Amino acid sequence: MTDKVSETSQQFDYEKQKRKEEMKQQVITFALMIVFTLISFAMVLAELDRLFVIPVILVLAAIQVGFQLYYFMHMSHKGHELPALMFYGGVFAAFLTILALVVLVWW
Template identity: 55%
Template sequence: MTNQPLSSNNPSVDLEYRRRKSAEEMRYQVISFTLMIFLTLIAFASVAMKGFTAWFTIPFILLLAAVQVVFQLFYFMHMSHKGHEAPTLFLFSGVFVGFLAILTFLTIIWW
């Protein structure tokens, strides 16, 4: 997709561009919402199934939760748009530091 100017000094062209972008954004949000509902149903099914042990179910649910957090950040919180690079960097840096802190404490306690 090429970079298009935000204002072409033609109101009908600008209106059409905004409608097209809004429709595209809404389509992404509906698809993301549908995928999140599907992932939730998979999580419920994995708990309801008697064949899975807790050693499989708990990490599987945590993985599905992490995927849903990414969907929510990038599609519902609009972090995939331009201008959100710095908050994204700080957010994922904080997640990385938190993960390292948890890993450190678990390592200290277990070994």
């Protein structure tokens, strides 16, 4: 009986530590996304060259999308492989469609 209680206690401690680590990662990611947003606003307010600002903002936005999917939508957890595959397949199909349209317009 004592072994069962000890095992349950160890499992509880493990789950608690795991959730604590996940929450820490989410808070750090949230802070980074706020910093990226502030950097974007600062670049626009500083009236930097558009050829510099637009690509940087797009890269920061792409990083934020990755953070949102990986940390806040829990795509990194087990059991989310199929939704992740469907999502990334859709992104790839959208990329190919946009690439094809750009080539057709500029050809």
